[in-house]
Amino acid sequence: MADPSSYRPQPGQVPDSPGVYRFRDEHRRVIYVGKAKSLRQRLANYFQDVAGLHPRTATMVTTAASVEWTVVSTEVEALQLEYSWIKEYDPRFNVKYRDDKSYPSLAVTLNEQYPRVQVMRGPKKKGVRYFGPYAHAWAIRETVDLMLRVFPVRTCSAGVFKRSAQIGRPCLLGYIGKCSAPCVGRVTPEEHRELAEDFCDFMAGRTGAYLSRLEKEMHAAAEEMEYEKAARLRDDIGALRRAMEKNAVVLADATDADLIAVAEDELEAAVQIFHVRGGRVRGQRGWVTDKVEAVDTAGLVEHALQQLYGEEKGEAVPKEVLVPALPEDTPALGQWLAERRGSQVSLRIPQRGDKKALMETVHRNAQQSLALHKTKRASDLTTRSRALEEIAEALELDSAPLRIECFDISHLQGDDVVASMVVFEDGLARKSEYRRFQVKSFEGQDDVRSMHEVVSRRFRRYLLEKSKTGEWDPQAPQAPQDGEDGPPEDDGKPKRFAYPPQLVVVDGGQPQVAAAQRALDELGIDDVAVCGLAKRLEEVWVPGEDDPVVLPRTSEGLYLLQRVRDEAHRFAIQYQRSKRGKRLKAGPLDEVPGLGESRKQALVKHFGSVKKLRQATIDQICEVPGIGRKTAETVAAALAGAVPAGPAVNTATGEIIEDENPAPAGASSERGTEQ
Numbered sequence: 001m002a003d004p005s006s007y008r009p010q011p012g013q014v015p016d017s018p019g020v021y022r023f024r025d026e027h028r029r030v031i032y033v034g035k036a037k038s039l040r041q042r043l044a045n046y047f048q049d050v051a052g053l054h055p056r057t058a059t060m061v062t063t064a065a066s067v068e069w070t071v072v073s074t075e076v077e078a079l080q081l082e083y084s085w086i087k088e089y090d091p092r093f094n095v096k097y098r099d100d101k102s103y104p105s106l107a108v109t110l111n112e113q114y115p116r117v118q119v120m121r122g123p124k125k126k127g128v129r130y131f132g133p134y135a136h137a138w139a140i141r142e143t144v145d146l147m148l149r150v151f152p153v154r155t156c157s158a159g160v161f162k163r164s165a166q167i168g169r170p171c172l173l174g175y176i177g178k179c180s181a182p183c184v185g186r187v188t189p190e191e192h193r194e195l196a197e198d199f200c201d202f203m204a205g206r207t208g209a210y211l212s213r214l215e216k217e218m219h220a221a222a223e224e225m226e227y228e229k230a231a232r233l234r235d236d237i238g239a240l241r242r243a244m245e246k247n248a249v250v251l252a253d254a255t256d257a258d259l260i261a262v263a264e265d266e267l268e269a270a271v272q273i274f275h276v277r278g279g280r281v282r283g284q285r286g287w288v289t290d291k292v293e294a295v296d297t298a299g300l301v302e303h304a305l306q307q308l309y310g311e312e313k314g315e316a317v318p319k320e321v322l323v324p325a326l327p328e329d330t331p332a333l334g335q336w337l338a339e340r341r342g343s344q345v346s347l348r349i350p351q352r353g354d355k356k357a358l359m360e361t362v363h364r365n366a367q368q369s370l371a372l373h374k375t376k377r378a379s380d381l382t383t384r385s386r387a388l389e390e391i392a393e394a395l396e397l398d399s400a401p402l403r404i405e406c407f408d409i410s411h412l413q414g415d416d417v418v419a420s421m422v423v424f425e426d427g428l429a430r431k432s433e434y435r436r437f438q439v440k441s442f443e444g445q446d447d448v449r450s451m452h453e454v455v456s457r458r459f460r461r462y463l464l465e466k467s468k469t470g471e472w473d474p475q476a477p478q479a480p481q482d483g484e485d486g487p488p489e490d491d492g493k494p495k496r497f498a499y500p501p502q503l504v505v506v507d508g509g510q511p512q513v514a515a516a517q518r519a520l521d522e523l524g525i526d527d528v529a530v531c532g533l534a535k536r537l538e539e540v541w542v543p544g545e546d547d548p549v550v551l552p553r554t555s556e557g558l559y560l561l562q563r564v565r566d567e568a569h570r571f572a573i574q575y576q577r578s579k580r581g582k583r584l585k586a587g588p589l590d591e592v593p594g595l596g597e598s599r600k601q602a603l604v605k606h607f608g609s610v611k612k613l614r615q616a617t618i619d620q621i622c623e624v625p626g627i628g629r630k631t632a633e634t635v636a637a638a639l640a641g642a643v644p645a646g647p648a649v650n651t652a653t654g655e656i657i658e659d660e661n662p663a664p665a666g667a668s669s670e671r672g673t674e675q
């Protein structure tokens with residue numbers, strides 16, 4: 001724990017102007033980002049007597065080792081910079097909302113020649129129009145099924161679309177009238193895009209004008225005695241009305257608004273958002289968060305607004321945002337929202353009427369979400385804490401191992417030797433910290449030697465980054481040098497191997513444990529514990545001991561070690577299989593130095609197959625765009641060195657089959673060729 005007075009800025013050094021500040025820990029990680037109207041006044045609050053600070057704030061300032069700031073012109077710029085830095089550095093002491101589930105959205109891929117309507121989850125993509133999110137995917141599919149009668153937009157995948165175009169027949173939806181079948185040319189690309197845009201307009205809430213137009217067309221068809229057309233329009237209107245009924249009217253004045261409600265206790269908070277478009281609830285989503293910083297309801301609302309609209313532009317930001325409490329910098333937030341929308345945005349607390357009643361409904365949803373989350377997490381948190389305590393007690397550690405790293409070696413009979421490193425923090429997998437290694441120092445099968453190499457490389461990089469901050473003596477034994485895996489950048493971002501674990505777990509018994517411990521000893525690292533988990537009897541081995549540590553079969557600590565070991569094993573096998581698969585799929589063109597994927601594809605496309613490419617002259621190869629004389633000579637030499645297989649034979653007729661079909665780039669050059 002650092003003493004805040006050791007890095008407190010000198011009086012008068014901090015400017016009295018708007019800005020954003022960052023607290024860093026001893027490893028130069030950014031652990032907290034904040035903004036202020038006056039940097040001088042705000043930072044002074046952190047350097048009071050620690051006993052008078054909020055417990056979470058006190059933990060942050062004692063974890064930090066330095067503070068720095070950036071001056072900006074306006075509070076809006078400070079808001080934007082704070083959001084950008086929180087997203088970039090992922091500080092551990094900032095409130096970060098996480099979705100309590102992955103909500104599906106209705107997406108229209110307007111970035112394609114033939115837009116497609118589909119259910120999408122995950123991050124938003126450029127050029128795709130989104131509606132929702134919805135609570136359930138089946139709700140989207142029911143709505144789409146009703147609307148395809150009126151807007152027969154493509155819903156098939158790229159593979160189905162391409163196949164239908166090749167055979168000249170549409171899929172089932174094309175035959176039953178729920179797709180306009182652009183794949184076979186029933187409509188032009190322009191007509192299909194117009195259908196997709198009409199679909200988007202209707203989903204965006206512009207329903208009244210469209211229904212009125214259909215009703216006029218229906219009456220006109222009836223007057224002209226085109227009764228079949230009138231009946232079809234009548235059914236279309238009914239389908240659209242049924243689709244609209246799935247979203248009940250909640251605000252009578254066709255309001256476009258987002259309603260945000262917060263439910264919180266001392267440790268956690270839940271946020272619920274209702275997206276209202278055209279007076280109807282078009283989507284709903286929720287977040288939960290740990291209150292890792294001292295923050296009130298207004299602060300939680302501010303963080304929610306940043307996360308909700310930080311990546312949005314245009315109509316995705318509504319005209320009106322209703323909240324339970326106004327943030328401290330309401331004018332700056334309002335201006336920031338207006339800049340993202342391109343027009344004025346009203347940020348306020350509903351006081352009466354339908355909007356206040358709907359806000360109460362949203363708040364009830366937030367309370368239920370928080371209660372459900374706490375019910376699920378209570379048992380999980382208790383179990384993880386007990387597991388870490390049991391591991392610390394069994395291995396005689398000074399404290400619970402909050403960060404555990406596990407290493408595993410994988411190969412296939414000595415080929416494609418790789419290793420994995422998985423990371424668990426507070427008993428939970430932290431997949432962004434996972435790392436993969438290729439064993440480079442030798443060839444063949446030797447798990448012990450491989451383990452020594454991998455652990456050495458991991459901790460040598462850790463020492464390299466410590467040496468950059470002056471925390472490691474450059475004259476120490478095995479001191480890392482610049483260029484070993486590349487020097488780290490001092491930017492506060494999470495680095496590849498910057499943070500040491502409290503415990504290293506290896507998949508194996510005494511030999512692997514001894515190899516890992518030897519690697520740490522050679523580097524002079526004495527504050528990281530090592531153990532191994534052997535698969536045969538699930539025994540825990542520690543360095544220098546002839547007998548294993550036996551944890552009870554019902555032990556939560558043993559169960560956590562098994563989860564860590566199994567995850568490392570899974571990750572290593574996944575990497576080894578992908579590496580082996582790439583090697584087996586490699587063709588002779590893959591051996592040509594300097595020949596990238598684009599030029600390989602160009603060569604195969606130009607000649608039709610690798611067999612014909614092998615028969616081509618150097619001058620003919622030079623005719624391919626992007627292939628120079630030197631590259632052509634290299635390609636010809638590489639193919640000449642590859643031994644072609646014998647001709648393929650039809651076993652039924654004895655006929656020799658000529659290879660006329662193009663071979664895909666990177667695939668085997670001849671049937672039966674061994675690489």
